[in-house]
Structures are given as C-alpha cells and as structure tokens.
Amino acid sequence: MAPKVLVSDKLSETAVQIFRDRGIDVDFMPDLGKDKDKLAEVIGQYDGLAIRSATKVTPTILAKADNLKVIGRAGIGTDNVDKEAASKKGVIVMNTPFGNMITTAEHAIAMMFAVARQIPEASASTHAGKWEKSKFMGVELTGKTLGVIGAGNIGSIVCDRARGLKMKVVAYDPFLGEEKAQKMGVEKVELDDLLKRADFITLHVPLTDQTRNILSKENLEKTKKGVRIVNCARGGLVDEAALAELLKSGHVAGAAFDVFSEEPAKENPLFGLPNVVCTPHLGAATTEAQENVALQVAEQMSNYLLTGAVENALNMPSVTAEEAKVMGPWVKLAGHLGAFIGQMTDEAIKAINILYDGQVSEMNLEALNCSVVAGIMKAVNPDVNMVSAPVIAKERGVKISTTSQDQSGAFEGYIKVTVVTEKRERSIAGTVFSDGKPRFIQIKGINIDAEIGAHMLYTTNNDVPGIIGTLGNTLGSNGVNIANFTLGRSNQGGQAIALLYVDDEVPAPVLQKLKDTGMFNQVRPLQFEVA
Numbered sequence: 001m002a003p004k005v006l007v008s009d010k011l012s013e014t015a016v017q018i019f020r021d022r023g024i025d026v027d028f029m030p031d032l033g034k035d036k037d038k039l040a041e042v043i044g045q046y047d048g049l050a051i052r053s054a055t056k057v058t059p060t061i062l063a064k065a066d067n068l069k070v071i072g073r074a075g076i077g078t079d080n081v082d083k084e085a086a087s088k089k090g091v092i093v094m095n096t097p098f099g100n101m102i103t104t105a106e107h108a109i110a111m112m113f114a115v116a117r118q119i120p121e122a123s124a125s126t127h128a129g130k131w132e133k134s135k136f137m138g139v140e141l142t143g144k145t146l147g148v149i150g151a152g153n154i155g156s157i158v159c160d161r162a163r164g165l166k167m168k169v170v171a172y173d174p175f176l177g178e179e180k181a182q183k184m185g186v187e188k189v190e191l192d193d194l195l196k197r198a199d200f201i202t203l204h205v206p207l208t209d210q211t212r213n214i215l216s217k218e219n220l221e222k223t224k225k226g227v228r229i230v231n232c233a234r235g236g237l238v239d240e241a242a243l244a245e246l247l248k249s250g251h252v253a254g255a256a257f258d259v260f261s262e263e264p265a266k267e268n269p270l271f272g273l274p275n276v277v278c279t280p281h282l283g284a285a286t287t288e289a290q291e292n293v294a295l296q297v298a299e300q301m302s303n304y305l306l307t308g309a310v311e312n313a314l315n316m317p318s319v320t321a322e323e324a325k326v327m328g329p330w331v332k333l334a335g336h337l338g339a340f341i342g343q344m345t346d347e348a349i350k351a352i353n354i355l356y357d358g359q360v361s362e363m364n365l366e367a368l369n370c371s372v373v374a375g376i377m378k379a380v381n382p383d384v385n386m387v388s389a390p391v392i393a394k395e396r397g398v399k400i401s402t403t404s405q406d407q408s409g410a411f412e413g414y415i416k417v418t419v420v421t422e423k424r425e426r427s428i429a430g431t432v433f434s435d436g437k438p439r440f441i442q443i444k445g446i447n448i449d450a451e452i453g454a455h456m457l458y459t460t461n462n463d464v465p466g467i468i469g470t471l472g473n474t475l476g477s478n479g480v481n482i483a484n485f486t487l488g489r490s491n492q493g494g495q496a497i498a499l500l501y502v503d504d505e506v507p508a509p510v511l512q513k514l515k516d517t518g519m520f521n522q523v524r525p526l527q528f529e530v531a
C-alpha cells in the first residue's frame with residue numbers, strides 16, 4: 001500500500017507532483033493547516049505531513065496522528081511543531097536548512113547596504129517630494145571590518161560575499177577551525193575582540209540557550225562607536241531595548257533587523273528610530289527559495305517513506321539513501337539484539353552498553369544506537385520506534401554508551417549489546433553474513449550461530465544428555481514445527497543454551513510442559529519483527 005501524505009500549507013504544484021511521481025498518495029489541501037479542528041479530524045489517515053509555517057502541529061494534533069511517521073517543514077524554522085511531543089510519538093521532524101541559504105545571506109548583505117546608505121529613509125523622503133541630498137550621508141562598505149557571529153552555512157556565504165565587497169571579515173564561531181577560517185579568508189576571533197573591532201556586525205546563529213541574548217546590553221556596550229548591527233537570523237539574539245538606547249545615544253550608528261523577539265512584531269523598541277531598517281522576516285522570501293525548500297521537503301519525505309533515508313531530521317540521526325542501503329541489514333540486526341535483551345529483562349534497566357566491531361564501527365552509529373534502544377524498549381511499549389526510544393530511555397534515566405573498535409575476531413564486523421540492571425548484566429552479539437541475513441553469534445558469552453525468525457524459543461540448562469530429545473519430542477508431539485535448532489555451551493558439563501526458530505508461536509501449555517520436565521533453568525518464547 002502506497003504511503004499517504006497530506007500537504008496542509010501552500011507548497012508549489014511542482015513539489016506536490018514530486019510525491020505523485022514517486023508513487024506516493026498525496027492530498028493537497030493548502031488551507032487545511034489553518035483549521036486545527038479539521039486537521040485533527042483527518043490527520044490519522046496520513047503517513048506524512050508537509051507544512052510551511054501556517055500549520056501548527058500541537059500535542060493535540062499528534063495525539064490523533066496514529067499513522068504519522070514524518071513531518072516535513074519547507075523552511076528552517078520549526079517553532080510551529082512541538083518536537084518533544086513528536087519525538088515521544090515516534091514522528092520524525094525534518095526541515096530544509098539549505099534551500100534558502102543564499103536568499104538569507106543575500107538579504108543580510110542587502111540590509112547592510114540599506115543601513116550603510118540609509119536607503120529606506122532616503123527613498124521615503126524622495127517619494128515625499130523632498131530633495132534632502134545632504135541629509136543622507138552614508139558610509140562605504142569597502143575597507144570596513146565585518147564581524148560575523150556564526151560562520152555556518154549562511155554565515156560562510158555572507159563572509160564570501162563580504163570579501164567580494166573588499167571588506168575585512170572577522171568571525172566568531174566556537175566550531176570554526178583555524179584551517180577552515182583560512183580557507184574562507186576570514187580571521188577567527190573571540191567574541192570580545194569582534195565587538196571591539198567590527199564596523200558592521202551580522203548574526204548567523206540559531207537561537208539556543210548559548211546564543212540567546214548574545215548581544216546583551218553588556219556586549220552591546222563593548223562595541224566600537226559607530227557600529228551598525230544586522231540581524232537576519234533569529235529574534236532573541238539581541239537585547240532590542242538596550243540596542244534602542246544605544247541607537248538613541250549615537251553609540252550605535254544604525255541597525256537592520258529582519259527578525260524580532262516577538263513575531264508578528266506589531267510593537268518593538270526599534271520601531272520608529274532613525275536609521276533603523278526593519279523588514280517582516282523576509283530572509284527566505286524569494287521565489288527561488290520558496291520553490292527550493294518546497295521541492296527539497298518533498299524529496300526528503302519521499303526518500304524516507306520509500307527507502308528509510310533520513311535527511312535534515314531534528315530529532316533523529318540523518319541516514320543518507322546510500323547509508324540506508326548498506327546499513328539496512330545492520331539496523332535490523334541492532335533491533336533484533338535489542339528485542340532479545342528487552343524480552344529477557346524483567347528488571348529496571350540502568351545502562352545500555354553497545355560495542356561495534358570491525359566494518360560496522362565505521363557506519364552511522366547514532367542510527368544503530370537508536371535501533372538497539374528501540375528494540376529493547378518495545379518489550380514494554382510496542383509503539384516505540386527509533387525516534388521515540390532514545391527519548392523514553394532518557395526519561396527513565398537509562399545511560400547509553402557506545403564503544404567502537406577495529407576487527408578483533410573471525411567476523412568482519414559484529415554488534416554486542418550489554419544491558420545492566422541492579423541484579424545482573426546480560427549480553428548478546430550478532431553479525432550480518434554476506435547473504436544480508438542477521439545472525440545471533442553469542443549469548444551469555446556462549447558462541448552460537450542462530451538464524452532469526454519471527455517466533456523463537458530460548459532455553460537454558462545444565463549441560464546434560466537428553467535436552468535435544470526433550471525439546472524435539474515435546475514440541476513435535478504438540479504440533480510445533482522446528483525450522484532451525486541451535487545449541488551452545490560454556491564447557492562440558494557447564495551452562496548450555498538452545499535457541500529454536502519455530503514456525504508458529506509456542507502455546508503456553510507447551511511451554512509449561514517443558515518447564516515441568518525439570519530439565520530447564522529458563523524457558524522463554526521470543527518474538528521478532530523480521531519482515
């Protein structure tokens with residue numbers, strides 16, 4: 001059955017056609033997002049939801065979204081999506097951070113020109129029939145120092161454009177390395193140094209706890225007299241009231257803002273001040289950008305729904321289409337390992353330790369971790385998936401650790417999962433053979449080679465004669481067919497295990513008959529999602 005997607009905001013027809021061309025059943029209702037009651041009524045039918053900013057995805061909406069797997073936001077900002085609620089529901093939230101990079105960077109440059117030459121005020125004056133040529137004395141950008149706060153995707157484009165304007169560029173970004181800064185042709189500096197030296201300051205960072213109010217009253221007072229400040233990134237990065245006072249005092253010569261602490265901005269301390277240029281969040285507002293992000297979100301959602309590729313997700317590790325092909329069997333194995341331990345563990349889990357050996361250690365370990373944790377958590381909550389499992393584990397205080405190492409044994413790669421509880425540690429390891437099928441290769445330190453089926457039976461016992469016969473006779477006489485039978489032991493006369501792949505679920509009375517023989521320490525039926 002084809003996945004079904006709802007487009008509840010105004011995406012282009014070209015983007016909608018992408019879904020159709022990929023074989024996805026799509027309903028295009030561009031005004032539905034404004035009607036939260038109607039959206040809640042129909043959302044349960046859909047696997048995917050494509051939106052812009054008009055649709056508000058609240059916990060109430062998500063509570064009704066029983067089949068929803070992915071939300072795609074055509075654009076960067078996802079404030080209109082409750083990401084915590086989506087994660088708990090197991091819904092991936094994607095955005096399109098690269099579709100409007102050039103547009104936003106160009107807007108920042110345009111705003112810099114506008115405030116440097118007082119273009120909006122001069123335009124308004126000229127429209128009014130005045131000819132105030134001497135009133136609007138501007139400054140050149142050439143030769144000035146531009147301070148860029150945040151040298152990521154958009155910030156780096158601004159740096160490149162500014163260098164083309166013959167500006168000297170200094171950049172503050174904790175994640176910018178010296179080598180990368182040299183390639184960009186910018187000087188990497190600390191924030192205080194940037195504030196003291198810059199003639200223009202432009203911000204290009206997301207709003208986080210670390211960046212909120214990064215241009216506080218204290219930092220604004222450290223700036224060079226006559227500085228001009230541009231913010232086309234996010235509201236809340238600048239103390240707008242403090243900036244207004246410094247504009248009035250003349251310490252700051254001008255400001256150009258496209259974003260504000262509260263939007264839509266009906267009132268703001270910056271409004272009405274001379275040489276302050278304001279635009280209504282137009283950073284991404286070009287025809288090209290709007291088309292780009294719409295096409296991008298349609299491709300990303302289609303890729304996920306059809307191939308499992310995860311791109312630009314905010315609550316899930318990204319997995320490219322190429323990675324998804326290679327990692328698919330390993331993701332399944334990781335889930336099976338987690339499912340085995342989850343079904344075997346009755347006590348509260350304190351920690352999950354995951355070891356990756358050989359070729360698998362070079363893969364996307366974050367995604368594999370999610371699959372392991374999801375497999376474990378499904379034992380108590382079948383609705384858990386790779387998105388919601390890490391959130392639930394964190395809420396329960398479960399510590400997750402990862403170790404990777406070079407090939408250390410006979411297998412080209414394997415995964416070993418160990419769970420720690422108050423009473424014990426329990427471990428299992430598995431690998432993927434060349435046929436692409438996952439196998440269990442070790443349980444409780446005992447080596448085995450077990451094919452994984454939907455219905456399995458796990459037993460432990462002391463290594464004594466008669467175990468195979470007892471299992472075969474009891475299951476056979478009760479109509480349970482064995483597809484695969486694997487044995488292992490620690491040493492002669494020591495601990496032994498059996499793992500059987502059976503055609504159907506073993507009935508409870510049959511399990512009880514095995515227990516009643518007195519030959520087994522444990523008798524556990526296991527279920528695995530093998531499709």
